[in-house]
Amino acid sequence: MDRRIVGEEIEYSKVLRVKDSEGKYVYREADDEFMRQIFKQIVEPEHPLQHVQDGFFMGNGGQIRLEPSGQHVEINTPECLTLRDIVAQDKATELTALRLTAAIKTKFNTDVVFHKKNSDFQSIFSIEDRIVLTAGNTRGCHENYCVESELISEIQTAYQKTINPSSFPGYEQLSLRHLLLFMETRQILSGGGGLKRLARKNGQSEIIYCVSPRALHTHLNFGRSTTVDETRGIINAGRANEALADPHRFGRLHIDSGDANMAEVSTFLKFGTTSAVLEMIENKCWDETLLGEDPDYNASLFRAISRDLTCRSIPIRLTNGDIYGAIDIQKLFAKRWKEYVKTLGFPEEKARLSELWLEALRCLETDDPKAGRLLDWKIKLQFFKKYCKKKSLPIEHERIATLDLEYHNPDLQNGIYNRLKNRGLVERLIYDRDIENAILIPPQNTRARLRRHLFDIFTALDVKFSVRWDFIGFKSERFSEFEFQSTTPIDLLDPFVYSVESLDITKKEKIIVELLETVKRKHDETRVGGSDHGGAEAG
Amino acid sequence: MAEQKRVKKGKNEEVEPEEAKTVKKTVEQSAKEKERDKALDALVDEIDDVLEENAEEFMKSYVQRGGQ
Numbered sequence: 001m002d003r004r005i006v007g008e009e010i011e012y013s014k015v016l017r018v019k020d021s022e023g024k025y026v027y028r029e030a031d032d033e034f035m036r037q038i039f040k041q042i043v044e045p046e047h048p049l050q051h052v053q054d055g056f057f058m059g060n061g062g063q064i065r066l067e068p069s070g071q072h073v074e075i076n077t078p079e080c081l082t083l084r085d086i087v088a089q090d091k092a093t094e095l096t097a098l099r100l101t102a103a104i105k106t107k108f109n110t111d112v113v114f115h116k117k118n119s120d121f122q123s124i125f126s127i128e129d130r131i132v133l134t135a136g137n138t139r140g141c142h143e144n145y146c147v148e149s150e151l152i153s154e155i156q157t158a159y160q161k162t163i164n165p166s167s168f169p170g171y172e173q174l175s176l177r178h179l180l181l182f183m184e185t186r187q188i189l190s191g192g193g194g195l196k197r198l199a200r201k202n203g204q205s206e207i208i209y210c211v212s213p214r215a216l217h218t219h220l221n222f223g224r225s226t227t228v229d230e231t232r233g234i235i236n237a238g239r240a241n242e243a244l245a246d247p248h249r250f251g252r253l254h255i256d257s258g259d260a261n262m263a264e265v266s267t268f269l270k271f272g273t274t275s276a277v278l279e280m281i282e283n284k285c286w287d288e289t290l291l292g293e294d295p296d297y298n299a300s301l302f303r304a305i306s307r308d309l310t311c312r313s314i315p316i317r318l319t320n321g322d323i324y325g326a327i328d329i330q331k332l333f334a335k336r337w338k339e340y341v342k343t344l345g346f347p348e349e350k351a352r353l354s355e356l357w358l359e360a361l362r363c364l365e366t367d368d369p370k371a372g373r374l375l376d377w378k379i380k381l382q383f384f385k386k387y388c389k390k391k392s393l394p395i396e397h398e399r400i401a402t403l404d405l406e407y408h409n410p411d412l413q414n415g416i417y418n419r420l421k422n423r424g425l426v427e428r429l430i431y432d433r434d435i436e437n438a439i440l441i442p443p444q445n446t447r448a449r450l451r452r453h454l455f456d457i458f459t460a461l462d463v464k465f466s467v468r469w470d471f472i473g474f475k476s477e478r479f480s481e482f483e484f485q486s487t488t489p490i491d492l493l494d495p496f497v498y499s500v501e502s503l504d505i506t507k508k509e510k511i512i513v514e515l516l517e518t519v520k521r522k523h524d525e526t527r528v529g530g531s532d533h534g535g536a537e538a539g
Numbered sequence: 540m541a542e543q544k545r546v547k548k549g550k551n552e553e554v555e556p557e558e559a560k561t562v563k564k565t566v567e568q569s570a571k572e573k574e575r576d577k578a579l580d581a582l583v584d585e586i587d588d589v590l591e592e593n594a595e596e597f598m599k600s601y602v603q604r605g606g607q
Contacts, residue, residue, distance in 0.1 A: 011606040027600035070604040122602055139606030226607040256607065369572060387583050402590055402598045416586070423578045 001282055002344075004275045005079045005146035005446055005495045006086050010260050011072040011139035012097050012114035030112050032071040038112075039066050042103045049455055049467055057455070057467050059440055061448025062089065064096060069227055072139055073097065073114055078448030079146075079495050083272045083349055085443040088430050090267045092438035094410035099439075117408035118260045119213035121195050121401040136196060138217045140226055141260035142236075144244075145253040145275060146495055148282055151175075152240050152251030159222040159237035174291060175281045180221055181292045181316070182277045182333055183234050183257070184302040185326040187212035188311045189360055190270035192259030192408075193377025195401050207396035208307060209384070211377050215306035218257045221298045226256045233257070234302055244469040246493035253278070257302070262408060262417035263376040264429040269360060272353040273330075276337045285343075287336045290329070293317040309381070311364050327365050334358050373427045379420060380407055449498040454490065454513070457520045470495075 016030040030038075043064060047056035055065025061078030075096050077089035097114040104112050120136035154173045191212035198216075199205045210216060223233025236254040243252050255274070261267045280286040292298060294317075301316060305326050308314045312325030324332070334357040341350045363371035364378075372382035384403065388395050409415035413422075420426050442448035447470075454472050458465045465474035473489040490509045497503055500517070503510040590597075 009607075013603045015601060015603075025596075027597050029603050067606050070606040072603075072606045074606075118606075120601070120603055121598070137603055137605040139603070142607065227605060369575075373575075383579065383582075386579050387586070390580070390583050398598045399590075403586070405598070405601060406590065419582055419586070420579075423582060425575060425578055425582075 001146070001148060002279065003081060003496070004278065005081055006271050006275065007077050007079050007144045008086065008090055008093075008271075009074055009076045009140060009142040009144070010090075010093050010116060011067050011070070011074045011118060011141070012116055013118075013120070013139065014073060015113045015115065017111040017113070030071075035066055035071045035073075038100070038104055038108075042100065042107055046103075048459065049465075057451070058096070059442075059452065059455075060089070060092065060438060061442035061446075061451050062093070062096075064100075067140075070139065073100065074140075078442050078451075079446040080443050080448075081445045081496075082443070083268050083275075083353065084430060084434075085438075086271050087264050087267050088434045088438040089443070090261070091264065091430070091435040095435060095439050098410050098412070113409055113411075115405055115408045116260045116262065116410055117192070117194070117405060119192070119194060119196070119217065121197055121404065136213075138214060138229075140256055141214070141258055142226070143255040143258055143271065143274065145255070145278055146245065147251045147253045147278055149243070149247060149249065149251040151253065151278075151282070152243075155222060155235060155237050155253075156240050159224070159233075162220055162222050162233075162237075174288065175286065177291045177295050178286055178288075179277060179281060180234060180295070180298045181290055181318075181329065182273075183255070184292075184298050184305060185316070185329045185333075186270070186273060187215055187259075187302075187306060188326050188330060188364060189273060189357070189375060190258060190261065190266050191215075191306065191375070191377040192261055192266075193380040194259075195396070195404050209309065209381060209395055210306045211309065211311070212259050212306045214257055214259045215302050218302055219299050221295070234299060245495050249493075250495065259376070260408070261376050263374065263379055263426055265356065265360070265374040265427055266376045268353075268429055269357060269375075273333070273337075273357055276340075276350070276353060276357075277333060280336065280340055285336075285340050287332065289318065289320055289322075290332055290336075291319045293319050327361055331358075331361050331365075334361060370427075373425060379417075379426055380404065383407075383416070383420065445498050447492050447495045447497060450492060450500070450503075453500070454516075457513075457516050460520055461516075461523055 014030040014035065015027055017025055017027050020026045043056060047058060047064065049057040055063050057063050063076040065074050067074040075093040077086065077093065080086040080089055094116055097116070101112055101114060104110055118139040118141045120138065122136055154176055158173055158176050188211060192214070193209070193211060194213040195207060195209055196213055196216060197205050197207050217229045218232050218234055219230050220233040222235050222237040223231045224236070224238035225231040226236065226238070234257045236256045239252055239254040243250050245252070258270060261270060277286070301314065304314045308326070311327045314326065315323045316326065316329055317323050334354070337357065338354045341347070341354050344350065360371065360374050362368065363374060369382070371378040373379065384395055384400055387393070387403065388400065393399060403416060407416040412418050442452045451467070451472065458474055463474050465472055470492050471489055472492065490512055500510065500513045503513065
């Protein structure tokens with residue numbers, strides 16, 4: 001695939017701040033019942049577009065839901081085709097969280113802060129409960145990449161090997177080993193950075209700053225569980241039957257081992273470099289010498305690289321005997337991409353990715369302070385070092401853990417990332433207005449646009465309907481004059497199809513949508529003044 | 540752009556302006572770095588005011604359940 005649809009699912013944490021009887025602020029996790037009330041009284045009335053399973057679609061084609069395993073607020077971006085769009089949509093989830101904070105304040109006179117941070121400093125498990133090292137709790141920041149369905153079958157086979165090695169003796173899918181080598185080193189660009197208290201079984205604990213906190217929660221190459229550290233994989237193999245599109249044509253590569261990012265450059269590189277490597281694999285242009293020596297060792301390396309702030313001290317041995325550090329490995333991937341992009345004639349965004357990828361690696365390699373303006377884990381570390389020096393505190397101090405958390409507070413004035421941004425201390429890729437637009441308007445070249453178009457029609461016609469990522473069903477007596485049933489599903493199986501015109505001419509969906517448009521036009525004409533209020537203002 | 544101009548100029552003219560430019564650029568960059576460092580300093584000074592009044596308590600209480 002030369003064009004790739006991507007999307008992101010981010011679980012926000014939720015901190016409730018209340019005053020105790022002495023007037024002092026105390027904090028706790030907002031409880032499940034309160035979260036359900038928030039959704040019932042605030043989210044549901046504002047979002048008429050209810051998902052058939054759970055959650056609500058928003059005006060930009062994305063989704064907001066209460067994530068059942070921890071009652072966290074999960075905000076999902078719509079389908080994006082460009083890196084610029086995914087960066088804007090990723091940032092827009094922060095605005096959605098902020099709006100919710102404001103609405104809760106108005107409705108319940110209560111402060112709830114949603115942090116875009118998916119890995120905690122503290123652990124709630126008692127040490128005895130756990131067999132292995134514990135590294136606090138974690139939530140999801142999952143990436144989705146639309147891929148050729150063949151890749152998903154290969155991941156399934158590789159997963160089978162993980163759980164039952166004897167069933168596939170000698171099985172090695174080389175392109176997957178290539179992908180794993182990329183993934184274990186990608187964190188030096190996309191790591192969220194952060195302090196972690198590592199509790200050990202003997203009761204002692206150690207506090208470290210790591211490149212990717214989420215990496216410490218990942219123990220397999222391929223895993224199905226998204227909630228248990230020991231069985232979480234660098235690549236998730238549990239979504240094979242959930243393509244959210246035509247499964248014969250598309251697969252959904254699900255990655256649940258990454259961090260939530262604040263820095264635009266980190267998000268751009270996270271989605272950009274991963275898409276790049278997938279494209280080279282799919283087009284069989286990948287560098288076949290880039291294979292880790294021991295395929296079973298990837299997850300250990302993934303965690304070890306997270307703890308190596310030099311990004312070059314952990315030796316990574318390739319099958320040809322060469323040994324490299326993480327920066328060098330990434331440089332080999334980036335150089336290959338540069339050559340590949342050259343053969344395509346340097347298309348704009350792919351060329352931009354090539355430049356930024358190499359530039360970020362150059363900054364890491366040469367200890368250029370610019371790295372501290374590009375990448376989350378470096379931005380944060382640079383700030384912490386400054387703070388510690390001025391205040392004479394060790395980086396392990398709990399106060400630094402507070403700063404770490406507040407870096408991810410989406411508050412536009414007070415969040416620490418935003419304070420750095422407001423002072424021009426981080427590099428930007430998009431404008432604030434791009435982010436503001438992204439909470440209202442879907443990407444204009446993906447299925448999200450078509451979904452919004454249908455919302456608008458149904459809402460204007462006051463038709464009840466239900467929505468899934470790849471499907472819209474509706475129920476209305478007013479269509480009985482037409483040939484289709486009153487409960488007709490409209491399948492949206494191709495995430496690249498963004499307009500009614502580009503729907504397959506022979507498909508019933510096109511006919512239905514055109515009929516709906518006709519009905520809506522008539523409806524609009526007969527209304528007093530013929531004004532069109534634009535339907536779903538659900539952003 | 541700089542590359543193109545350089546080609547048009549004579550050989551002797553080309554070297555010095557380029558070098559001068561590089562020096563100027565480096566000076567500008569280090570001035571910018573200093574400015575950034577100052578801004579970071581200022582942020583460190585103000586940050587305690589915006590943190591929760593009881594930051595240690597805040598952190599101790601920050602216990603969230605895991606998710607996906």
